[in-house]
Each structure stands twice: as structure tokens, then as C-alpha cells.
Amino acid sequence: MRFARSLNTRLVLSHLAVSLVSIALMAGFAGRFIFQAAIGETEHNLQGLAFAAGNALELPLQELSGGTTDKQHIQDMLSRMFADTPDMQFTVYQPDGFPLVDSSNNLPIRANRANAPEVIEALESELGRGVNIRPDSRGEQMMHVAALIQREIEVTGILRLSIPLAPTQQAARQSFFLLMAVTLLIVSGVSLVGWVLANNLARPIQILTQAARNMESGDLSVRVKPSGPQELQLLAEAFNSMANRLQSNLSQLRAFVANASHELRTPLTVVKLRAEALREGALEEPEVATRFLSEIETEIDRLVRMVNDLLDLSRMEAGMDSGKRTLLNLGAIAHEVYETFGIRATRAEVELTLDLEPGLPPVLGNEGQLRRVFYNLVENAIKYTPCKGQVEMLLRSGPNPNTVRLLVRDSGPGIAPEHLPHVFERFYRAEITQPRPGVVRGSGLGLAIAKSIVESHGGEIGVSSQVGNGTTIWADLPSVS
Ligand SMILES: Nc1ncnc2c1ncn2[C@@H]1O[C@H](COP(=O)(O)OP(=O)(O)OP(=O)(O)O)[C@@H](O)[C@H]1O
Ligand SMILES: [Mg+2]
Structure with a gap:
């Protein structure tokens, strides 16, 4: 739990979380878009082909109704036309929905809303075309596009083209996976950047923490090299000047204590020596005794003055004696x-x-x-x-x-x-x-x-x-x- 609480981990995890959420959203939207676009394009191409082939069938159909050609001719013509696309299936319907020609040679039943909705749609819509996607008898998804064949305004037949959607879906899937791979690469890059940034942020903080700990354990000489973002550099500089200040205050304090002890010791030594001398015989000589006593008095006056001065100074410096x-x-x-x-x-x-x-x-x-x-x-x-x-x-x-x-x-x-x-x-x-x-x-x-x-x-x-x-x-x- 401690690991997850570190700044480093938090920053990396938050970078990762943002990236993953973006990927999930992108996968959703981009996946849908790629599949829809691929199917839309297939539909568009198939429609183009259906109308082009329908136009080409206009004359043969007229000849068929005139009896100057037969169904086989139409079938051969269409087979030649789509020789390059073996998956393509075609059916030609009469305007009443009965099939005329089919690429499989097995004619389907009459077109109705259930078995060939695209044909009915083409007959009913103003644009003269219909589209439907449904599984065939083997369960394979097929796209069916129907286009009217017209002679002037008279409908002479309907051409339906059908292709399996699997290759289109496969291509779309590949594009999608490619996109995901690139995205994953970007996420790895973003995480790496996040990691570097986090380190850049966490490292100076760790160094500062260590420096503060060292200082706590008495090492006032510790300083840190400002690094990382500007705010942390300022913090490091503030830390260093605080350390300088502490160190100089402490050395001033030490010097003060040493000086004060020294200054106090001198008069105290004089007092002690004179008192000893008095006890050891100087008292017998009144002149010497008087001199010694007045020296003791002078030193004591000095001591009193110094102690008072010190007291006043420290009171003033502590702001207590305004x-x-x-x-x-x-x-x-x-x-x-x-x-x-x-x-x-x-x-x-x-x-x-x-x-x-x-x-x-x-x-x-x-x-x-x-x-x-x-x-x-x-x-x-x-x-x-x-x-x-x-x-x-x-x-x-x-x-x-x-x-x-x-x-x-x-x-x-x-x-x-x-x-x-x-x-x-x-x-x-x-x-x-x-x-x-x-x-x-x-x-x-x-x-x-x-x-x-x-x-x-x-x-x-x-x-x-x-x-x-x-x-x-x-x-x-x-x-x-
Ligand atoms: N007018 C001055 N002419 C020459 N030196 C001076 C003069 N004033 C101060 N000083 C020097 O500065 C030092 C510090 O002065 P300060 O008044 O703080 O201490 P002090 O006079 O020695 O002792 P205290 O004032 O505590 O009795 C003195 O010891 C002396 O060396
Ligand atoms: Mg003075």
C-alpha cells in the first residue's frame, strides 16, 4: 500500500489511467467508424457495379423480350463481366419479381419482402435501388444490392448483385488492429514520459526529505542541489538558505557561549585568588587586605554589569524589552x-x-x-x-x-x-x-x-x-x- 502511495507511482498510474480510458473510448468510436466506413464503401462500389451492369443489360433484355436472344446469352454476358470477382453472385429478376437468370444456375423463388427485400426496395424506391445485409444458408453474412434496369421510364428488369462481407470485415478488422497497435505504442510512450516526469518530480522531493532527516539528526552542513521543476528548485534554495541560517546561528550561539564563559571566568578567577590570599594570611596585613577587597569589589561590579548587559541584550533580541x-x-x-x-x-x-x-x-x-x-x-x-x-x-x-x-x-x-x-x-x-x-x-x-x-x-x-x-x-x- 505504501508503494501505491508514493508520488512516483501515483503519477505513473494516473498517466496510465488517462491513457487507458482514452484508448477504450477510441477503440469504441474508431472500431465502429472503421467497420461502418468499410461496409459503406463496399455498398457504394457494389451499387456502382450494379448500375453499370444494369445499363449494359438494357439492350439484351429488350432483345430477350423480342425473342432475338436467350437467357444463356445474358448469363454468359454477366459471367464475363464479373469474371474478375469470383465471389460475386448475380440474379436478374423480371419486373414482376420472377427470376430470369442466376449466377448459380439455380433460380431462386420469386422475390418477396422476406427472401429479397432489396429487390422490393429497388422497385418501390424513387432512386431505383435497394440494399440488404443478411446471412445466407451457410450463415455467412452477404451484402445484396439491387438496381433497376430501365428503358427510358419503363422498368424492364432488376439486377441484384451479392457478395460475402467477410473479406470487407477482415480488412476492417486489420485496420482496427493496426490502429490499436499504434495506440498501444503511444500509451507506452505516454507512460514512459509519465514515469520520467514523475521521477523528475519525486527525486528532488526524496533528496530534500533525506536532507531534512540528516539535518534532524544533527548534520547542519547538509545542502541540496536544486533540481526538477522550478517550484522544487525554489524549495531547495529555501532549504539551503534555512540551513545556512541555522548553521550560522548555531555557530554564533556557540561563539557567544564560549565568549561569555571566558568573560565570566576572568573576574571569577580574580575573586577566588584574592579570597584565597586573604584566607591564607593577607588578612593580617590591613593595607593588602583593603586593596584585595577593593579588587574583589571591582570584579564583582564588572560581573554584575556584564550579567545585566547580557540579560538586557537577550531580552531585547527576543523582542521582550521594547x-x-x-x-x-x-x-x-x-x-x-x-x-x-x-x-x-x-x-x-x-x-x-x-x-x-x-x-x-x-x-x-x-x-x-x-x-x-x-x-x-x-x-x-x-x-x-x-x-x-x-x-x-x-x-x-x-x-x-x-x-x-x-x-x-x-x-x-x-x-x-x-x-x-x-x-x-x-x-x-x-x-x-x-x-x-x-x-x-x-x-x-x-x-x-x-x-x-x-x-x-x-x-x-x-x-x-x-x-x-x-x-x-x-x-x-x-x-x-
Ligand atoms: N571610540 C572608539 N575608538 C576606538 N575604538 C573603539 C571605539 N569604540 C569602540 N571601540 C572598539 O570597539 C570595541 C567594542 O566596543 P564596545 O563598546 O562594544 O565594548 P567595550 O567598550 O570594550 O566594552 P563595554 O562597552 O561592554 O564596556 C572596543 O573594545 C574597542 O576596541
Ligand atoms: Mg563600550
Whole structure:
């Protein structure tokens, strides 16, 4: 039953079924048509012969009635006429139905409706002819055609020609069988085409099914070669891109877990080492103990910050933290962040400036999250820019209509081109860029969080930087006009 359920079998069977039904219908109609046409043609030929022979008999019959010739002469004349067709039988009747001459030499009885209906029909019909098909005494089907013999309008006799139908039927049967043989050949061809088509359809589906099974059992590297009809090729392409996506997501996930464990391990190791040192005697030296405790505190702060960042990131990426959105004036937020970083910038000897384009439209967003974008960008800029450097915060109308662009530009060391495409990845830190002395290294989540926030607001974030020439990070947010 499973076999019959396969696409392949179904398609071949349906092709076969359609072909067989067509053949059956054709056999019915064509068979009938061929037999009727053959009999019609025989009848037509026989009629032609009967009328031609009837015309030829017109004079001899007149002579017979005048007594200048005899029946034998008429019989010989007809026998000569049909010498080429030995199956042909003929009978000449008088207008009153009595037979005159017969090819068998045995005269039949007087024609009546029962024994020679064609003769009566010829006498009665306007066309002067009659046809009848009936079995003879041996049961063989015979065709009888009768034609009037006339002299002007006077009927002088009736000629009846009879031939067996078996040769005609045999010829028709042969044509019919030939037709059926050709049809069967066509059906075989159609079935073969059906089989090829079915294979063409079923094969890619089988390959896809196998690929999906392999993927289910953990092999994400499996890909399929698009083949078959266009729809299946599209399906194969969709399958491949799904597999690519899954594979890349999985490898990102693995990298993320590895990075996260690594980042968590470092501060935990420091905490453990300092705690051990305290237990093993450092507690006796208050100065060392205080230093160790403050290191433990710093590492724990780092840990708490990292775990919070990670939590926020995963909540945002899962779309759970879209927060309350209101119409916001980005200028006011930029101003607040500018004030917040004022003291830090002064302490770092970095000149922090704020430049707002007047009359910018508001943005629909979550205030806390957008403040965090500003915060992370400005924090990086101050952190990586050496003393006497500059950091600018700018708000402009964006390059696309209905967007507001925020830029944080610094005069810091810049980011090397090989690192640029990765700075928005989680845990990514360009090793060359070291924060200024005295600043603790971050964990590489700040820009990933900023990107996640900007994108969840329907915006875009990007970076341009040249080593030695500073860095500019921009974020375009859709505005409400
Ligand atoms: N203004 C900048 N100048 C130079 N390098 C930068 C600048 N901003 C970011 N980077 C580089 O990009 C990396 C990623 O920045 P990101 O803010 O994501 O992480 P972080 O600052 O190292 O850590 P965190 O922000 O989590 O405290 C940084 O480590 C740094 O190498
Ligand atoms: Mg940062």
C-alpha cells in the first residue's frame, strides 16, 4: 500500500489511467467508424457495379423480350463481366419479381419482402435501388444490392448483385488492429514520459526529505542541489538558505557561549585568588587586605554589569524589552548625557562638546534605551581618546527623509579596517585599541547593545574610522514628522 502511495507511482498510474480510458473510448468510436466506413464503401462500389451492369443489360433484355436472344446469352454476358470477382453472385429478376437468370444456375423463388427485400426496395424506391445485409444458408453474412434496369421510364428488369462481407470485415478488422497497435505504442510512450516526469518530480522531493532527516539528526552542513521543476528548485534554495541560517546561528550561539564563559571566568578567577590570599594570611596585613577587597569589589561590579548587559541584550533580541515608547526630543536626552559625562571628560582631560541642529523632529522611542545608546557611544569615545583629545556629540537631520542622525565623533586612535566590521558583535574588542591607562577594560557589549536598541527602533547604526584619525559612530533613527 505504501508503494501505491508514493508520488512516483501515483503519477505513473494516473498517466496510465488517462491513457487507458482514452484508448477504450477510441477503440469504441474508431472500431465502429472503421467497420461502418468499410461496409459503406463496399455498398457504394457494389451499387456502382450494379448500375453499370444494369445499363449494359438494357439492350439484351429488350432483345430477350423480342425473342432475338436467350437467357444463356445474358448469363454468359454477366459471367464475363464479373469474371474478375469470383465471389460475386448475380440474379436478374423480371419486373414482376420472377427470376430470369442466376449466377448459380439455380433460380431462386420469386422475390418477396422476406427472401429479397432489396429487390422490393429497388422497385418501390424513387432512386431505383435497394440494399440488404443478411446471412445466407451457410450463415455467412452477404451484402445484396439491387438496381433497376430501365428503358427510358419503363422498368424492364432488376439486377441484384451479392457478395460475402467477410473479406470487407477482415480488412476492417486489420485496420482496427493496426490502429490499436499504434495506440498501444503511444500509451507506452505516454507512460514512459509519465514515469520520467514523475521521477523528475519525486527525486528532488526524496533528496530534500533525506536532507531534512540528516539535518534532524544533527548534520547542519547538509545542502541540496536544486533540481526538477522550478517550484522544487525554489524549495531547495529555501532549504539551503534555512540551513545556512541555522548553521550560522548555531555557530554564533556557540561563539557567544564560549565568549561569555571566558568573560565570566576572568573576574571569577580574580575573586577566588584574592579570597584565597586573604584566607591564607593577607588578612593580617590591613593595607593588602583593603586593596584585595577593593579588587574583589571591582570584579564583582564588572560581573554584575556584564550579567545585566547580557540579560538586557537577550531580552531585547527576543523582542521582550521594547519598553514604553513615547515621543522624545533627542536633543534633551543628548543634553542630559552631555552633563553626565562632563566631569568624567574633564577628569580625562578630553574636550567634550555638544552640537544640536535646531528644529529636529521628535522620535518615537523608549527614553531609557535611547539614553543608553548615547551613553555607550560617548563612554567609548571618552574611554579610548587620549588626553587633550576631543569628543563631539552631534544631532543632525538624517541623510534619509524622516530620520534623525546622532553622531559621536572622537579624535582617538581609530579602529583598524579588519576590526571595523566586527565592533558591533557581542564581546568583540579590538585588541589594538587599549583604553587610556587607569580605565578598566569593558567586556565588548556596549556597541552590541547600542545596535540592538537602534535596530529595535527601526533605525540603523554604523561606524567610520581611520587609524590615527579618530572614530565616528552614527545612528539614524526614524522621526515622527
Ligand atoms: N571610540 C572608539 N575608538 C576606538 N575604538 C573603539 C571605539 N569604540 C569602540 N571601540 C572598539 O570597539 C570595541 C567594542 O566596543 P564596545 O563598546 O562594544 O565594548 P567595550 O567598550 O570594550 O566594552 P563595554 O562597552 O561592554 O564596556 C572596543 O573594545 C574597542 O576596541
Ligand atoms: Mg563600550
